Amino acid sequence: MMDLKPAEWVRHAVCHPVEGFEDMRWKKSGSVRTAFLIVFLLFVAQVANGRLYGFQFGVTYDKTFNIIPYIVQSIILFAAWVVGNWSVCTLLDGEGTMKNICIYSAYALVPYIVQVFVNLILSHILVRDEAVFIQAISIIGTGWTAILLFSAIKSVHQYSFGKTVFAIILTIVAMFIMLFLLVLFMSLVQQVYIFISTIYTEISYRIRV
């Protein structure tokens, strides 16, 4: 029973929002490689969405291109989700390991990525009056991913419905805390850097004189 290849597992998980991840857990399957590939595709999708969207739906600012926001929107966001969820659910008796959270969450992103690419193609075919199709696809894709993400967290930790909701809220809080700490750390590093560079400048002037 259910001897599927990694790609088939992705299809199974995406097409069976309720049972798919449970099956995956039961068979102890899912590969990190596929998960990373999906996250990379998410990154590609975000970049494509930002740069290659149909011109009739809005103008891209193409004087400069900065890759950092796209990385933050995809890879960093996903990493924060995984780390945040892991750290919360370790305390909440979750059964999932970091690896499994990563794999299951990544699999859940597939409808969103597909939606982005489909809309990207549609944006070069439709005009503004027909934008409702794009909106519909976008809502379906995002909603599907949300349901899958919920189901993924539920099965990977073997939680009840209520506890999953609670865990997800806490995960989002944890992500914000991480963001806060990151900003704090950055500004601290900056302060230290400025301090050191000032001292260096001062000393270099003294030596010269």
Next chain:
Amino acid sequence: MKKRFKKLLTPIFSFVLGLNFLTSLTASAGEPYDVYNYDRWGEAIPSQAGYIADRAVSGYDLGAGAFDNPNDIFYDHNDIFYIADTNNNRIVAVNSDFDEVVEIYDRFKMPDGSETTLKKPMGIFVSAENDYMYIADNENSRVLISDRDGNVISEITKPVSEVYDQKRTFLPQRVIADKAGNVYVVLNNITTDAAMFNPQGEFTGFYGANRVQPTAEIIGNYFTNLFISEEKKARRARNIPTGITSFDIDGDFIFTCTQSSTQTTDTVKKLNAAGNNIFANMDLSFGDYTPMYDTSQNKVLQPAICDIDIAEDGNINVLDFTTGRIFQYDEDCNLLFITGTIAKQVGGFDHVAALESKGENLYVVDSSKDTVTVFTETDFGKIVHKATRLHNDGYYEEALEPWYEVLKRDGNYRRAYIGVASALLRKGDYEGSMKYSELADSSRIYNKAFEGYRMNYLKKNFGFIALIVIVLSAVFVFVSKKLRKRRLAIEKAKQEEQDQLAILDRQIRILEEASVFVRGGQNDNDENEKEEKWI
């Protein structure tokens, strides 16, 4: 051979270089500032000048003695300029070429025969309807209405009305009159805006007040005011908008401007007869997008629009006091040109006070330099104005040629790309329109052009597309059938293999049974187990 070639090349190179140097010199000799315009993202980019400073005219040049703090200029229907020479207490009338004084008004004859003089006149207006001069006689606290020979017809003084706070003074700053003879007066110290008088000189109310800018502080004050007592409320600072600074009339509309370094709403308004602002909800911004940063004072300078002028062709010129720049907009408020700066040279200003236009010329009064600077339109400005006029009147296709000409001279000029894109769209050249709307960063025009392009494409290639769809679906059906067959075949083969294995097993069993039979003695249980396995 090689040497000769080199010898020949050197003078050519030097000549070209010299030519280059010469042209660059002549090109930069025009203005004491860099001419710029804004792109779609609100970033300043180099541009061609639409106006160039021709000369600065002082009172001496006109033969009227030096101006002293002139504050207003007006060009009337008889081709005469009037300058309100404030500190000299006179109005100077200058001919249309701006090189000769026609008349100096400093004494007026009252209806009862007595003489009267002006005291710090701040504004001057001449009505085309009745040929009267309206003078905002600031320190005499009156508006003087006189004919062009200096005979006073009537004067408007501080109104006695419940609406007009009697504790306040009446210090007219600017004055205009509409076609019906109603007089509008901008006052120094009134924030409810222009006082309005009927043709008989009776006070009828205020006109066109600015709105309060909804800053966070004011919204906060609103909520605080809900809870505190009346006495406390009376003692708190009230939220009052800045009063208007100047205005101009163009047909049925009055355009006002407000000089304020803090307020950004309602700095420029277009008011109809009912006093409603037509620009109110159009999300427009006048003056520089990004406030100028002055390094010498370490200050951010917000634009402060101190005068407005509507040209004959409907273009809106506004004068920014902070940067000394004239911003010219077309009637739909698209930025056309930015001219002027703060500088000592001709074309630069110190304290700009007023602005007037005549045909292709702009006249800017500087109240500190005591001069009037005359700007003339460049060739580039001429083409842009022509194209804009045609475009705004709806003659898109006729505007195409001038727009191409504009692009030839300045590839950064965004309005030209929009103009070309609109014209090509109207012509039905959808592909060209798409190209130019992309260059103009206008997704709205691109959308329309793309719709037409798609329609044409589908019409032209319908057969081909239908064929592709049919072929693809046929291939799909065929391949899926094939795949199913193959899968069935594989399953069948598997089944056969299993069947054969079963037969083989059975044969083995029979052989074993035979051997057991030969040897004799084998319990039944064992046999049963094996039977189960086969099933």
